[in-house]
Amino acid sequence: MKLYYKKYEQSFEINVKDANSDFILETGNNYRLRYKYKNEDIFYATICKFYDGIWYINSSHNNFFSYIKSAEIEKRKELSKKESLYSWGKYFIKELENINFFNDGIWHMDFYIPNQKQKKFLSLGNTHTIFDFEKTFDFKTCRYLDWYGEDNGMILNTKDEEEEDSARVKYFRKRVREDSLPPILLQFIPSLDSFIILDGHCRYKASLLENVLPNLVVIGGVRKIIVKEDENRKKKVLEQIKKNQESADSSKKMNVSKINDLLINLYGNKEFYTSYFIGKAVYDFNKKWEDIIKNKLGKYEELPNILNREE
Numbered sequence: 001m002k003l004y005y006k007k008y009e010q011s012f013e014i015n016v017k018d019a020n021s022d023f024i025l026e027t028g029n030n031y032r033l034r035y036k037y038k039n040e041d042i043f044y045a046t047i048c049k050f051y052d053g054i055w056y057i058n059s060s061h062n063n064f065f066s067y068i069k070s071a072e073i074e075k076r077k078e079l080s081k082k083e084s085l086y087s088w089g090k091y092f093i094k095e096l097e098n099i100n101f102f103n104d105g106i107w108h109m110d111f112y113i114p115n116q117k118q119k120k121f122l123s124l125g126n127t128h129t130i131f132d133f134e135k136t137f138d139f140k141t142c143r144y145l146d147w148y149g150e151d152n153g154m155i156l157n158t159k160d161e162e163e164e165d166s167a168r169v170k171y172f173r174k175r176v177r178e179d180s181l182p183p184i185l186l187q188f189i190p191s192l193d194s195f196i197i198l199d200g201h202c203r204y205k206a207s208l209l210e211n212v213l214p215n216l217v218v219i220g221g222v223r224k225i226i227v228k229e230d231e232n233r234k235k236k237v238l239e240q241i242k243k244n245q246e247s248a249d250s251s252k253k254m255n256v257s258k259i260n261d262l263l264i265n266l267y268g269n270k271e272f273y274t275s276y277f278i279g280k281a282v283y284d285f286n287k288k289w290e291d292i293i294k295n296k297l298g299k300y301e302e303l304p305n306i307l308n309r310e311e
């Protein structure tokens with residue numbers, strides 16, 4: 001695998017070639033999803049019939065990464081908050097490379113800092129915001145995400161909630177109080193329209209107990225889209241601008257700022273990024289998926305709705 005990353009003002013762009021990831025999203029008929037690392041499941045999901053939501057089932061997997069050592073934390077204590085975030089970003093890129101996380105393509109790593117008063121996370125590089133930090137462990141194994149409600153962009157656990165008296169939770173509570181807690185590593189999953197915790201369940205629990213939001217590092221695959229300059233569109237927009245400015249009704253005339261925005265978007269090719277995630281089609285997947293879920297959830301009262309893709 002060949003991996004190169006570039007630091008931007010607010011993020012990292014990671015380019016990967018000749019990779020064959022051990023993280024696989026399986027999919028197939030009847031809108032079933034299964035995400036796994038090698039042979040260990042991470043989560044299952046199924047999209048509801050009218051695209052109004054999705055059922056999510058975590059698998060309580062083992063740790064992907066080795067535990068963060070105290071020395072890694074100590075050597076970043078003297079850095080500024082921004083420098084510390086970038087340093088942790090490099091650390092996680094190396095860890096992700098070690099566990100063969102990446103597929104070929106472009107990946108973005110973004111950084112989110114907390115607004116403690118409003119209980120939300122603000123992205124350094126764009127206008128995205130993450131809410132509902134305190135709802136992550138509301139459901140132990142299974143939950144319905146209401147896309148028409150307020151469940152877009154949720155942070156989802158992939159392991160059971162850590163016990164309050166566990167040694168690592170106690171250790172990280174101390175780090176929270178010292179303001180030296182390592183960030184939580186999340187992955188954005190477009191099919192869920194949500195984030196899953198890749199690393200940091202103990203740190204997450206410690207933050208909840210201390211009522212202090214942590215920093216977040218978010219990894220996600222992206223695809224570059226190039227929109228080429230369009231002569232026909234340019235001509236039509238220029239004609240409309242001229243017509244607008246010649247209008248006798250001054251109340252309908254566009255201001256200079258609006259005109260400038262239109263003109264800027266007319267000239268030159270434009271590059272955009274959209275979330276992108278590779279899936280693997282599996283034959284007869286619906287039956288295999290249902291057998292796993294029936295065995296996993298047993299007599300769970302919502303099982304019929306999950307199997308029938310209903311809220």
